Amino acid sequence: MQLMIKDISKSFGGLSAVSQVDIEVSSGEVHALIGPNGAGKTTLFNIISGVIKPDQGKISFDGQEIQDMKPHTITQLGIARTFQNIRIFKNLTVIENVMIGEYCRTKTGVLGSMFHTLDKMREEKNILSKALEILGFVGISSETFLLASQLPYGLQKRLELARALATEPKLILLDEPAAGMNQQETLYMIELIDKIKKLGKTILFIEHDMRLVMDISDRITVLNFGKKIAGGKPLDIQNNPCVIEAYLGKKENYLQC
């Protein structure tokens, strides 16, 4: 089990955002996290990536407990993420955005940078070529030297994905990768996620587009009002009455929800 989320809870003031959530994600799995808006999905992502500390519970990644670690340490361990409202570096170029992703995998320090040592030059060349490779992988090579703010929305989302990939993660957290995309763009995103899966990476993603979710997920976890209400294979989730109730409202009273 690569990622184990155990009994995680978080409240903001009186509002319980996440409540006693247990999720297990195996290595190489594509795992979807779904639920109505406000269910606590992004909060859970923030807890996993270290931006927020949970009130209780443990998260372990590859056997290591990470719930108290700082975000940059968690990234170094191999967890990358994208954000719901894209957080690319708008005033930097596309290629620079991706190059920054490689920060935690490179090591030239202040002195090496200032004095332009051979090691630094070699590392810079590697950084650049790797970044170009990743841009090709996500399909935005033609925009390499544009400022990130000049990209259209769909390509900005791909850039954020490229940047996350540059950190050489084992696990990627994608927060609504297909949000705001049309049919064609969504199809491209599905292909991209599949390509990433083929690289051997584990993917945990939040999505509202059910076709995408059912299409590519190995397993799905459903949250509602901060609680986990269902977990399992796509087919099981589709037919789960509690899940249907969460999205569409009550038809009959199910005691188990």
Place this chain on the structure above:
Amino acid sequence: MSEGYLTGIFIQIGINVILALSLYLPFSTGQISLGHAGFMAIGGYFSSILTVNFGFPLLVAMVLAGVLSCFFGILVGYPALRLKGIYLAIATMGFGIIVQIFFQNFNYTGGPMGFQGMKGTNFILTYVTAIVFSYLIWRLMNSRIGRAFEAVNEDEIAAAAMGINITRIKILAFSLGAGLAGVAGALDAHYVYYIDSHNYSFLRSVEMLLFLIMGGSQVVWGPILGAVILTSLPEVLRFMAGYRMIFYGCLMMFLMIFRPQGILDRRLLLRLKNYLVPWKVSHS
């Protein structure tokens, strides 16, 4: 105009370039300092004591002044981490005032009577220092660390998600900037021969900020350009006498309204580079 007068202007430009760069470093991570004159004062006084009282050569005194200022930069930098924007500006302003008042009352360095006897700053020393610093900082900003600076400036949360230790990067930028201001302070003190606390007032800190804001705060060439223009402008405009300051003020306002990022920004620099070296891979 005597030759000595022109040399003096050039030396001032050189020192101001270093001061502008010293502010550029923390600014590139999103940290505004309105108290950099404080670090300049520490460097100025410390180097002066070393040369006048202990006979140190100026170069050594400059280096030691930089180190001491850098150390104070770390001291100020840590608590400053939790402050942003205007609050950081005010806190650093407070620091600058504390340092100024301290030297006003510190009798070992002369208190209100000031300290004197420093000499040794010449054109060559100033410009070698300024050019070396410019080069090193340019190299730094065009490297992994420089990109981390820019990332922290753009979006701290996203930068942390990239594996960047925000705390370390911000302290690094702040303390390096403080160290540079200290070296500039040493050069300045050994140029003006006599210093007292008035030399390091809040206005001095604001002046440095103006070099940076006007010249451009996004790229290394910005502060350099700003220092050159704003140091020479008063001299060039000398013929306007009293109206010079009005022109100065209008220029500031005009710039802030129509081009707050300063004269030289990333886009313009990219365009200039593409124009000059179209065949080279161009990234700022």
